[in-house]
Amino acid sequence: MLILASGSAIRRQLLQEAGVPITTHPVAVDEDALRHHAEQEGLSLRETALTLARAKARAASSAFPHHYILAADQLLDLEGTAFAKARTMEEARSHLLTLRGKTHALHTALTLWKDGQESWAHSESPRLTMRSFSPAFLDAYLHKEGTALLACVGCYRIEGMGIQLFHLIEGGHDAIAGLPLLPLLHALRERSILPS
Numbered sequence: 001m002l003i004l005a006s007g008s009a010i011r012r013q014l015l016q017e018a019g020v021p022i023t024t025h026p027v028a029v030d031e032d033a034l035r036h037h038a039e040q041e042g043l044s045l046r047e048t049a050l051t052l053a054r055a056k057a058r059a060a061s062s063a064f065p066h067h068y069i070l071a072a073d074q075l076l077d078l079e080g081t082a083f084a085k086a087r088t089m090e091e092a093r094s095h096l097l098t099l100r101g102k103t104h105a106l107h108t109a110l111t112l113w114k115d116g117q118e119s120w121a122h123s124e125s126p127r128l129t130m131r132s133f134s135p136a137f138l139d140a141y142l143h144k145e146g147t148a149l150l151a152c153v154g155c156y157r158i159e160g161m162g163i164q165l166f167h168l169i170e171g172g173h174d175a176i177a178g179l180p181l182l183p184l185l186h187a188l189r190e191r192s193i194l195p196s
């Protein structure tokens, strides 16, 4: 059984729909402090996402000896500035207006750990170009999607109406949702967590 050290509903859903048996074990790490330390260390945002994923895996590791643990992290990068998740719908509105008409990257990192050691890691950075949507569209979008947007680092659900925000997407929808599946499934087969 794979331990998913994440509270992310979409990661759980993507794994379950892909037929990967998991047990979820969300962990609490101080992401703000870790992001600040990574910035002090001069890490790129992509390296920072991997550092946070590793911190989550480490936090879960002692509770599940001899099990593989999967942890992840995703950071939104707009021209070098990292965005955290919005806490309110007003913040979500502001967030989207800042992203409007621009290209941002989502640095998405995964790590597999076992017995306190990293066994595999992967990161990728899909790039998304948001169209210059109208104020009326934004109002309708926020009203329809509601507080589900607060669980998404970019205040959009690519699998939902969020797709209407974009006119160019470079990268897979699974990586955008925080879980690049194909490289992960290959790693799970290599470790006999999934059948070949």
Ligand SMILES: Nc1nc2c(ncn2[C@H]2C[C@H](O)[C@@H](COP(=O)(O)OP(=O)(O)OP(=O)(O)O)O2)c(=O)[nH]1
Residues within 6 Å of the ligand: 005, 006, 007, 008, 009, 010, 011, 026, 027, 072, 073, 074, 075, 151, 152, 153, 154, 156, 157, 158, 159, 162, 176, 177, 178
């Ligand atoms: N449903 C959906 N979720 C998205 C999308 N884009 C990003 N997300 C979610 C995936 C993650 O749950 C979240 C990124 O934040 P984190 O990587 O810190 O994960 P989160 O705090 O949700 O859980 P975790 O830290 O793993 O316990 O944003 C999307 O297009 N659709």
